[in-house]
Amino acid sequence: MSKPIYLGVVGVGGVGTAFLNQLARLPNPPQLVLLARSSLTLLSPTPSYSPAIPAGDWKTASAGASLTTRPALSPEEIAEYLAAAPGRAVLVDNTSDVTLASAYPTFLRKGISIVTPNKKGFSSDISLWREIFAAASEGRALVYHESTVGAGLPVISTLRDLVATGDRVTRIEGVFSGTLSFLFNTFAPVGSSSTAKWSEVVAQAKELGYTEPDPRDDLNGMDVARKLTILARIAGLEVARPDAFPIKSLIPAELADIPSTSEGIQQFMSRLPEFDGQMTEIKESAERAGKVVRYVGSIDVAAGKVNVGLQQFDKDSAIAGLKGSDNIISFYTERYGANPLIVQGAGAGGDVTAMGVTADLLKVLAILN
């Protein structure tokens, strides 16, 4: 139960760094033989694939002579290097890079398993989704991607377990974006009344670092749409693309074409208050019905419908009661009946996202060993 497994890791951003720290603390870690940043790749020398790169101390080690340093490698070069290792190999993709994700089939056909929080491979055109799982089967390799939805929360694994054991998932709904969760929990909280205007809440979230540098990358709903695409496909729906269903954008049409430069972003933020009246009306319309408005995604499996947008919820519902920037995902199934199986908690952040990646890696290692 302990043949060495060879590990390649791409990406040393927030999630990548947290992952390397967790990897360094595992009792029986795999051999880290490749660590790629955008401009530089650190490799264990061939043909021995030894010594391994110290996960917790790769910066110091990269200066030493025992490891090979190369410029950025293409996905194909990385796949070739890992495939030639003297044992099973795993690629951990901690980027959000579409080029690398598009190359997963190349890795998988060579028998290299994939562990990743990168949504792109699973939420782009359905042809890539199909190619990934066909290649995994062909190469007898594994694909684990828990952190593509809800970070480290047990969302993908729970849905796969429900499906694999023969439950019929009828509906999935929830709050899938930490940023939009924060915006609506703050703009339209349950219990206390808030007088903050929508543009003020967006500005506050931006200052706290809860939004992307350009808040429109959260407000356009595409991140949520990609997550819904992944869950819908696992539940059995053939969603062609992440924009193949209605997605409510919270970007006023008049502000959509302002360029995404730092000047443009400033212009967007300064013009956003012009549209506060629209959001206030949406909020007050929910209040008149005794409800609160939330930005949610939902999948109606039976009807084959996916939807991302605003919806009103009872004040005592779990979605209305969400705190901070938490995610919540409710699975309605035949076995669970009227009360869904619910998973809730932080759905973003380096440490919890990395936790999903590390937990996936441990499962892959258990199977490969």
Added chain:
Amino acid sequence: MSKPIYLGVVGVGGVGTAFLNQLARLPNPPQLVLLARSSLTLLSPTPSYSPAIPAGDWKTASAGASLTTRPALSPEEIAEYLAAAPGRAVLVDNTSDVTLASAYPTFLRKGISIVTPNKKGFSSDISLWREIFAAASEGRALVYHESTVGAGLPVISTLRDLVATGDRVTRIEGVFSGTLSFLFNTFAPVGSSSTAKWSEVVAQAKELGYTEPDPRDDLNGMDVARKLTILARIAGLEVARPDAFPIKSLIPAELADIPSTSEGIQQFMSRLPEFDGQMTEIKESAERAGKVVRYVGSIDVAAGKVNVGLQQFDKDSAIAGLKGSDNIISFYTERYGANPLIVQGAGAGGDVTAMGVTADLLKVLAILN
């Protein structure tokens, strides 16, 4: 990736029957070669261990001549039979039998993996817990027991992932009994006021089949204590026994010694109204504080303390808002910070308990294959 795996199943009650139905629908099921009820054992003939027992149709098959029928076998005899199979073997224990659970080490040392919803092996004296995991390591066998806590909800797997990836779990709390969840959600609901007396709610739950035949088996808190013992041990606490910490019993002392015969149970139910005043006072005391009372279990990992009993909760808390007979489990950890990772949903019932068993079995098969 497809050596045959040999499966022995003990127990054909509610969970056992639901499990066999799920097993029968798996695309690549393991070979079911042993099916044991309390009085009868159905076996595939040795030495070929073939034909397999049809999981979905074992009743009909047991009348045929191709299978061997034996009286009840001892755990040791079952272990010997499975160990002699021409491949890796798995025992699925769908009973709540302490004798079988005490024999897990015998199975594991012979390399037979265990999948079970039976709490007894993991919540009895800590010596058995230690022996089970030492034997698993010695026999290179696996032990999966998701459904021992919260039925099919991802509770055990989530906690194991948190621990294995290096998170520090500081506190676990929740409602761990479907029966006690129903009793308190009905007796002291949030939002609407209820005038039902405690004894009336217990009688209603008994009629609906939500309690054990003797409701005192739910009211004594031992089922919750066993679940807490399991979680605390996974979180790193060396809980000596399931009664090694404070457990609030909801059985009035005066009624504890009435025998558990059907006459005694009737007597218990008819005398329970005498004590309604005590429960009303507990409920109203919470109301005066603007809260509701719930029966919860909690583990304070840092302080090394486990507790099972009544506690007051804010009306907008997730625990207060629980519906029906749902469970809720909150994991407070270093990485998740102030807002816990929460899992919620049905924590009892044949189908959802069996789902946890089947999902565990699929994981074990993936590793053994």
